[in-house]
Amino acid sequence: MYDLLIAPFADFGFMKRALVACFCLSLGGSSIGVFLILRRLSLMGDALAHALLPGAALGFLLGGLSLPAMSLGGFLAGITTALVSGAIARFTAMREDASFAAAYLTALALGVLIVSLRGSAVDLMNILFGAILAVDTQALLLIAGTATMTLVGLAAIYRPLVVECFNPGFLAAMGVRGALYHYLFLSLAVLNMVAAFQALGTLMALGLMLLPAVAASFWAREVWSMTAIAAPMAFLSGAIGLLLSFHAGLPSGPTIVLVASLFFLVSLVFGTRASVRARLSHPVHLRG
């Protein structure tokens, strides 16, 4: 048992760092995921994660496989995409989901093109799918810092963000610029994607954020309880995924995301609300 569950983390530095990385990503990311779902932005968040690619690729082109260059590039590209597609949606009749899709396809193509200009196929694979076992101290600091900023930041803008989610007109009538909090939230989301992309890659950066949050929505209905369920689920996905990939020699990123998917499937079937089980079972109905 010890050999199976503890030894990999105790004996290998890279596993330790990967585990800590998963812990931090779960802490910050799952609350972002919950809000992405509540704002019906899940797919847009996914598009946004892809949009990091050209920035990260540009950083790669200029600075090689350097974390600061690629992270900064990715962050700037993500923010720009969010702002530009938001602005397009506001100033034209185009809906935000359509403009996001347009931006993301452009970004993905651009990113792959830029990486292929200089890098090898391995580099491209690393950027697209990540390498959580290669997380070094520098990357760990970025991930931990992001988690801290996310928790503090979300706590600070919690109230206006919630109201902006369910009743934006009220904020406007109170003279509060809801868009400001929307973009602050999107910035935090992009920051989390940047932190996640070294570990999980741009294609799956959202996996640890979104899947546990979706799974949690089958168990809880308040923002806080959803987050409280999503965060440990995300961390468990990370830990189990790491162990599986260590013992079976599987690539870590997809394994972790697949474990998270498993949590999602189990919740989908057995969850306490709106799940398949809740749908199929015929409990006695209440008297009033």
Next chain:
Amino acid sequence: MSAALKLVDLTVAYDRHPAVHHVSAEIPSGEITAIVGPNGAGKSTLLKAMLGLVRRVEGRIECSARRIAYLPQQAEIDRSFPISVLDTVLLGRWSRFGAFGKAAKGDVHDAQHAIESVGLSGFERRPIDTLSVGQFQRVLFARLLLQDADLVLLDEPFAAIDAKTVTDLMGVIHRWRREQRTVVAVLHDLDQVRREFPNSLLLARELVDSGPTSRVLSAENLLRARAMAEAWDEQAGACDVPLRQTA
């Protein structure tokens, strides 16, 4: 009688087509006024213009109210969002605690009191997605109560609401009137307007008439309103009505 709101030659347009066209009118202070008109007559747009939520193309609005409360149409709210009745009502005190402050004990107490006075005692902890349309409208009225505004703007407060709830919420509106607050409500039930609202403003993009309800809602005026609202000219040229004198 002083005016709580004075509309002076107000024009608001969407994509250059006017939704509210050269409207001048006064909303009497401390009274309840109904805004009536066919669909697409610019009623909601007029409310939003009063709130400053849509841009004016021309004209101006003079407002003497210090604090405005606004009830949007229900479609503008995501009722599936997981938030409790108490939290929703507490938002009415936004002007006191803002985005970052802490709600005082008194605020929570007042919120509970407001929930009670709209007949929803015991619903404090319920998430809003478990409420019926009528119950949720009561929640929004409780929030309005907490806003303690001297001008209350209601956009179709009784759309898809049952008779009992309408009666209860009308009670709240009359209470505001007794408290000398100004209420403006967009309404479709003309019988209700004739019964309960002494003042009306009949709108069909342009102002048909405003003043005592008995005069405004005449058969002749209503016919005119309908004819005006149905005309929407795709080829309309630029409007060159000169600025009218203030009413």
